[in-house]
Amino acid sequence: MFILEAIRDFFVGLGSQFYQTMIVDDRWKMLISGLQNTLIIAFFALLIGVAIGTFVAIVKVMAVMNSKSKLLRLLNWLCNIYINIIRGTPVVVQLLIMYFVVFVSVTNALFIAIVSFGLNSGAYVAEIMRAGILAVDKGQTEAGRSLGLSGSQTMKAIILPQAIKNILPALCNEFITLLKETSIAGYVAIQDLTKAGDRIRFTTYDPFTPLIVVALIYLVMVLGLTWIIGKFERRLAKSDNR
Amino acid sequence: MITVKKLNKKFGDNHVLRDIDEFIEKGEKVVIIGPSGSGKSTFLRSINLLETPTSGEIWYEDECITKPGYDADRIRRRMGMVFQHFNLFPHLNIMKNITLAPVMLKIMTQDEADERALRLLRRVSLQEKADAYPSSLSGGQKQRIAIVRSLAMNPQVMLFDEPTSALDPEMVGEVLDVIRELAEDGMTMIVVTHEMGFAREVGTRILLMDEGRIIEQNSPDRFFTEPKHPRVIEFLSKVL
Numbered sequence: 001m002f003i004l005e006a007i008r009d010f011f012v013g014l015g016s017q018f019y020q021t022m023i024v025d026d027r028w029k030m031l032i033s034g035l036q037n038t039l040i041i042a043f044f045a046l047l048i049g050v051a052i053g054t055f056v057a058i059v060k061v062m063a064v065m066n067s068k069s070k071l072l073r074l075l076n077w078l079c080n081i082y083i084n085i086i087r088g089t090p091v092v093v094q095l096l097i098m099y100f101v102v103f104v105s106v107t108n109a110l111f112i113a114i115v116s117f118g119l120n121s122g123a124y125v126a127e128i129m130r131a132g133i134l135a136v137d138k139g140q141t142e143a144g145r146s147l148g149l150s151g152s153q154t155m156k157a158i159i160l161p162q163a164i165k166n167i168l169p170a171l172c173n174e175f176i177t178l179l180k181e182t183s184i185a186g187y188v189a190i191q192d193l194t195k196a197g198d199r200i201r202f203t204t205y206d207p208f209t210p211l212i213v214v215a216l217i218y219l220v221m222v223l224g225l226t227w228i229i230g231k232f233e234r235r236l237a238k239s240d241n242r
Numbered sequence: 243m244i245t246v247k248k249l250n251k252k253f254g255d256n257h258v259l260r261d262i263d264e265f266i267e268k269g270e271k272v273v274i275i276g277p278s279g280s281g282k283s284t285f286l287r288s289i290n291l292l293e294t295p296t297s298g299e300i301w302y303e304d305e306c307i308t309k310p311g312y313d314a315d316r317i318r319r320r321m322g323m324v325f326q327h328f329n330l331f332p333h334l335n336i337m338k339n340i341t342l343a344p345v346m347l348k349i350m351t352q353d354e355a356d357e358r359a360l361r362l363l364r365r366v367s368l369q370e371k372a373d374a375y376p377s378s379l380s381g382g383q384k385q386r387i388a389i390v391r392s393l394a395m396n397p398q399v400m401l402f403d404e405p406t407s408a409l410d411p412e413m414v415g416e417v418l419d420v421i422r423e424l425a426e427d428g429m430t431m432i433v434v435t436h437e438m439g440f441a442r443e444v445g446t447r448i449l450l451m452d453e454g455r456i457i458e459q460n461s462p463d464r465f466f467t468e469p470k471h472p473r474v475i476e477f478l479s480k481v482l
Contacts, residue, residue, distance in 0.1 A: 142292055143329035147343035148319030161333045
């Protein structure tokens with residue numbers, strides 16, 4: 001009997017602790033607006049990342065195909081520098097440099113965060129796309145070229161539509177990574193989900209409730225996305241044997 | 243029609259083609275045979291510049307297609323190529339597979355290309371597959387479609403790179419029938435194959451390659467009945 005009562009007391013205590021920390025003064029609303037910022041940053045950064053990544057991947061693949069083109073060699077060289085810098089430095093440092101050095105006169109921190117995470121993600125998306133393009137059978141390129149299509153026509157009409165299938169699932173994973181990485185946006189005074197939870201922690205002196213709630217919100221989003229990717233992959237696998 | 247002068251191709255240290263000189267006339271059906279690794283496919287792929295020669299020249303009619311800056315796409319539009327592994331586009335249906343290149347290159351409108359595709363499909367008795375996707379076809383059907391896809395560009399030369407090597411034995415016949423019919427229509431063709439019966443029947447000239455060189459060539463009858471080079475006699479004794 002004693003144990004049951006102890007458990008009951010624990011949960012009642014938890015309930016009132018939750019009420020005190022999250023509901024009083026509408027503090028939960030801070031989490032909602034923080035979540036909103038987190039999603040905005042992740043979503044637009046992914047858009048930028050995909051745009052940059054597509055360009056970089058195509059440059060790198062085309063540069064291998066026509067090694068004689070001087071323009072492609074130059075672009076390829078620049079792309080390699082970009083990828084090495086981005087992948088070789090921590091994303092927090094990149095964010096701080098963007099905020100305190102590059103965009104020092106820009107006051108919109110959200111914009112700076114989107115650009116930083118977008119540039120960061122671009123390097124990883126580029127590698128995802130490059131791998132997806134290279135996974136398409138070489139015979140497909142040869143067939144396109146032997147029909148007289150140019151390199152870029154072959155890429156557009158034959159290779160990319162097939163590469164998409166390899167790319168999409170990995171791209172969703174990149175979005176998951178990005179979503180979690182945005183939790184460092186607090187470094188540049190952005191009220192994202194993590195920062196909001198942290199602010200509740202130091203206004204209420206209750207670290208347990210807000211941080212666990214924040215973690216659960218991330219977890220639910222990531223599990224949801226993972227489930228969607230699973231569905232996606234099964235659909236794509238099915239269309240292979242049509 | 244096609245002149246090859248002192249053609250050499252190296253992949254790193256591997257000297258695949260050695261000083262090949264060859265002249266192919268319009269309407270000829272040249273069949274290239276030889277052991278694997280002898281350079282047959284590389285030679286064929288050099289002719290439409292899928293491989294860039296290390297040295298030497300290839301002339302198509304009065305154009306040197308190996309000179310620096312020559313637009314390889316131009317020559318490829320006039321030469322069809324059929325691959326061992328078909329290389330149909332899996333994401334496009336048969337009709338789109340056939341019409342993609344002529345429409346994209348603005349040689350035909352979509353309507354003209356569709357009409358021509360249907361006519362060609364009827365020729366290989368696959369018109370009912372127009373809306374199917376490649377993965378639903380048998381190997382033999384895929385290869386017949388691949389031939390049709392090349393013909394849709396109205397080529398003057400057809401290159402066949404072991405067109406029946408990836409097929410189940412019972413499907414070889416249907417593909418060879420299509421190639422034979424094409425030969426009878428007067429198409430200039432260069433065929434790399436291991437089908438000796440077909441080589442003898444359809445070829446107007448047979449080349450045997452070994453270690454990057456053409457070591458013997460003759461008309462089909464003489465080639466098989468009076469081989470001279472000891473390597474040719476040895477090769478024929480193995481495959482016949």
